[in-house]
Amino acid sequence: MLKTVAELNQFLQEHFPQGEGFGLIEDAGDGWALMRLTVADSHLRPGGTVSGPTMMGMADVAIWSALQTKIGPSPMTVTSNLNINFLSKPDAVDMLARARVLRVGKRNGVGECYIYSGSEDHMVAHVTANYSIPSS
Secondary structure (H helix, E strand, C coil): CCCCHHHHHHHHHHHCHHHHHHCEEEEEECCEEEEEECCCHHHEECCCEECHHHHHHHHHHHHHHHHHHHHCCCCCCEEEEEEEEECCCCCCCCEEEEEEEEEECCCEEEEEEEEEECCCCCEEEEEEEEEECCCC
16 A cells, blocks of 8 residues: 555656646645645636646546545545535635545545645645546
């Protein structure tokens, strides 16, 4: 299993290098991951707020990484459904994604993610996602 921050970031770099555009894993454990995104101009939409696609991508990578701590390494695990609820406007500051695995079966996994703007005092989105796990 992929359990450490170094293992997860290395795995992401090798198998999903474009994921760096959504942040880096800062902390992780058995079934969870904490990801940080340093917001750049490319993440902003008009009005200076972090775009929805940026938050969706960040959550997807964070939950996928948390799932890897339970099943990994499994680079061919793919998102089958993602639902996001935008709760408030994010500021153009560092974003945090706290993801956790809710359920793992033989062929699928379910997780959720809380996205914060600046600090964990300002939640801006809640995400749930399902993943299809390939048979070994």
